[in-house]
Amino acid sequence: MDWTFTLETFISLVAAIPLTLQLAATSILLGAFLALGLALLRLSGVRVLDWFARFYVFVFRGTPLLVQIFLIYYGLSQFPAVRHTILWPILREPYWCAVIALTLNTAAYASEIIRGGLLSVPHGQIEAARACGMPRFMVFRRIVLPLALRQALPGYGNEMISMVKATSLASIITLMEVTGVAAKIISETYRAIEVFIVAGVIYLTINFLLTRLVHVVEYMLSPHLRAPRLQTPVQGESK
Amino acid sequence: MKKKLLLAIIAAALSFTGTAANAKDWTHVKVGIEGAFPPWNMIDSGGKLSGFDVDLIQDLCTRAKVECELITGEWTSLIPSLNAGKFDLVMTLGINEKRKQVVDFTVPYASGVASFLTLKDGTVAALPMTGERLNLNDHAKADPVMAEIGKELKGKSVGVVGSTSQEQLIQSYFGNAVTVRTYKSSPERDFDLKAGRIDAGFDSGVYATSMLAKPGNEDLQMSGPLIKGAMLATEVALGTRKGEADLREKFDAAIKSAAEAGVIKTLSEKWSKLDLTPTFSGN
Numbered sequence: 001m002d003w004t005f006t007l008e009t010f011i012s013l014v015a016a017i018p019l020t021l022q023l024a025a026t027s028i029l030l031g032a033f034l035a036l037g038l039a040l041l042r043l044s045g046v047r048v049l050d051w052f053a054r055f056y057v058f059v060f061r062g063t064p065l066l067v068q069i070f071l072i073y074y075g076l077s078q079f080p081a082v083r084h085t086i087l088w089p090i091l092r093e094p095y096w097c098a099v100i101a102l103t104l105n106t107a108a109y110a111s112e113i114i115r116g117g118l119l120s121v122p123h124g125q126i127e128a129a130r131a132c133g134m135p136r137f138m139v140f141r142r143i144v145l146p147l148a149l150r151q152a153l154p155g156y157g158n159e160m161i162s163m164v165k166a167t168s169l170a171s172i173i174t175l176m177e178v179t180g181v182a183a184k185i186i187s188e189t190y191r192a193i194e195v196f197i198v199a200g201v202i203y204l205t206i207n208f209l210l211t212r213l214v215h216v217v218e219y220m221l222s223p224h225l226r227a228p229r230l231q232t233p234v235q236g237e238s239k
Numbered sequence: 240m241k242k243k244l245l246l247a248i249i250a251a252a253l254s255f256t257g258t259a260a261n262a263k264d265w266t267h268v269k270v271g272i273e274g275a276f277p278p279w280n281m282i283d284s285g286g287k288l289s290g291f292d293v294d295l296i297q298d299l300c301t302r303a304k305v306e307c308e309l310i311t312g313e314w315t316s317l318i319p320s321l322n323a324g325k326f327d328l329v330m331t332l333g334i335n336e337k338r339k340q341v342v343d344f345t346v347p348y349a350s351g352v353a354s355f356l357t358l359k360d361g362t363v364a365a366l367p368m369t370g371e372r373l374n375l376n377d378h379a380k381a382d383p384v385m386a387e388i389g390k391e392l393k394g395k396s397v398g399v400v401g402s403t404s405q406e407q408l409i410q411s412y413f414g415n416a417v418t419v420r421t422y423k424s425s426p427e428r429d430f431d432l433k434a435g436r437i438d439a440g441f442d443s444g445v446y447a448t449s450m451l452a453k454p455g456n457e458d459l460q461m462s463g464p465l466i467k468g469a470m471l472a473t474e475v476a477l478g479t480r481k482g483e484a485d486l487r488e489k490f491d492a493a494i495k496s497a498a499e500a501g502v503i504k505t506l507s508e509k510w511s512k513l514d515l516t517p518t519f520s521g522n
Contacts, residue, residue, distance in 0.1 A: 092436055
């Protein structure tokens, strides 16, 4: 290992981290909303909506992300009709094409994770909420969604990690995120080992922090699973 | 005691391989070639290697009186494979400083140019000196032309293939004025040029002429001068491992004699429609 070179590589790659994080964060956030929508369509009980969501998941889970990015970036721009729509200012930019592809892809996987979470909420809890007189939306907001999220979180954590790694594919549409810069350094210096080790360490660090974050959220959402803290009895508690 | 013995063995082994390499009598030479870079080299419909490089290396090997074996490999792996001893020569290497640190070059066997590509009726007006040759090392003549091109391209975006000398040139001449977009390959850049995502491209003249001749690219054109010099790796040579002087000299002589005999001119015009014969006195 040549330490000076490794350090130089590290500095160049660190400069590319913001783009990687931005791609991952934007697509995970947008993807989460889309996924929730899709999961609700699946569970809506309306056959057309259910089948639409099923078809969406089938297509986006069944094709490689690489192909999706290519089709959205290079494919759509082939049609002059697309270049004359109001969407072109967005589709023109590689950043937004990458965000769109990553969002659509993660939404397909995440919708199944969320659906599993929603289905895991015990009926008794919903009935109890109804019995208290909560309207439907309030039941969803206060009871179903928090419990479903807690249940879905470990699976969702996996999906977020794979999204961080999936941003590396954005380099094929000219975005210089961590892998893009790494590939550039390798082809300039012909030294693959140091560069890939540094890039690997960077992804590992990002994902380590991400798993810690997921862990913290998981802890916050599951007070009912922890032993109660010892508390001094409050006066008048017997009331 | 044991340690000393081990050291002695290592020293002996090292000196042995050293002398072996020096004394190597070159009869069989393994040549690494990409096979996916038309018109330089490609696999034809019959599955055989063809192209300018393939025709030329056969002539050069005859002149150098060695038997050559062509082996194809991924472009990015060619230099590492050369240094790992899997090949003895690598073809189609543009000469530049970065590569000089890892391989030795023969004299150039072809001298190309680089040129801008634009969309007909696109965002870039006609650039000066279209179709004329321009050597950037001739500063008195070249600098005003490049300044004029810089003015026209200001605020626009130029697409290049990443890690090429064309990218280096655009960065160093126009880096402050234009947005440089780097692609994995030339055809991807051409898609974006045709889609209007970028305003211009910059690529090798040989690539540009063969691309423009293909259907589907009628909207594109070459614009501005045919550029060489500065950091452009338009001088294409064979690469050898560092210190293989015997082999390098053999091929230096073969290339010079092929150039003199007009073989390079005939072959390059056959494959690229341009005369790529190099000049050997101080590029």
